[in-house]
Amino acid sequence: MRNKAIIFLSLILVAALFITSFRKGKKSLPATVTLGDMAVIMIDPGHGGPDPGAVSEGIREADINLQISLKLGEILAQKGFCVLFTRKIDEGLPPGGNGEDIWQKTGDMGYRKKTVLESSACLFLSIHQNSYKDSSVGGAQIWYSECNEENKILAQCLQARLNEACELFEDRALQRRDELIMLKDNPMPSALVECGFITNFKERNLLSSEDYQLRLAQALAEGIMDYLKGGEII
Numbered sequence: 001m002r003n004k005a006i007i008f009l010s011l012i013l014v015a016a017l018f019i020t021s022f023r024k025g026k027k028s029l030p031a032t033v034t035l036g037d038m039a040v041i042m043i044d045p046g047h048g049g050p051d052p053g054a055v056s057e058g059i060r061e062a063d064i065n066l067q068i069s070l071k072l073g074e075i076l077a078q079k080g081f082c083v084l085f086t087r088k089i090d091e092g093l094p095p096g097g098n099g100e101d102i103w104q105k106t107g108d109m110g111y112r113k114k115t116v117l118e119s120s121a122c123l124f125l126s127i128h129q130n131s132y133k134d135s136s137v138g139g140a141q142i143w144y145s146e147c148n149e150e151n152k153i154l155a156q157c158l159q160a161r162l163n164e165a166c167e168l169f170e171d172r173a174l175q176r177r178d179e180l181i182m183l184k185d186n187p188m189p190s191a192l193v194e195c196g197f198i199t200n201f202k203e204r205n206l207l208s209s210e211d212y213q214l215r216l217a218q219a220l221a222e223g224i225m226d227y228l229k230g231g232e233i234i
């Protein structure tokens with residue numbers, strides 16, 4: 001029990017030290033976080049409400065994004081992080097702007113990005129599912145931007161853990177996507193996670209299951225911890 005407590009406190013200390021050092025060089029971020037502060041992680045479940053994202057055989061990307069995001073948030077909260085979400089229910093953004101007649105993709109994305117940038121988060125993940133015309137393609141992939149030199153290290157940590165977790169599918173490599181709104185000019189370490197292909201029959205069934213969603217969420221949490229511990233790829 002004592003050992004567990006020491007490990008837990010050490011992890012919080014490492015995270016806090018990381019945030020402090022990260023923030024020192026970023027003038028655009030809010031006041032420097034001190035060691036006593038709790039590490040904040042922002043999770044963005046992609047799409048929602050009028051925007052289902054990719055749809056395959058009736059399975060909506062937006063729903064899987066939210067289910068995996070909530071599981072990841074729970075795991076991170078258990079590890080002592082403060083977890084924020086851009087959405088926690090099936091809705092388009094901003095909240096209350098769900099009507100198909102008034103909802104707009106540009107407004108939704110603008111609201112998400114503003115929420116992330118104005119938060120006190122030290123790390124950001126946007127959760128998505130992939131789709132492709134060739135239904136044999138599968139596996140998880142991290143998309144990152146080189147607008148921030150930390151992003152690639154975070155992406156490598158996440159990709160390594162996802163490749164372990166998705167052993168039924170081919171290992172995928174990182175993909176640089178500087179133009180993505182949620183990643184572009186985002187000063188905090190950030191990544192967009194494509195958890196798998198909902199156009200692949202086997203993967204779609206797995207992505208819809210609680211067990212596999214939990215497995216992916218655990219892999220992402222481990223990837224975050226690897227990154228906070230110094231970016232070693234295990």
Ligand SMILES: [Zn+2]
Nearest residue numbers: 046053128129
């Ligand atoms: Zn998506």
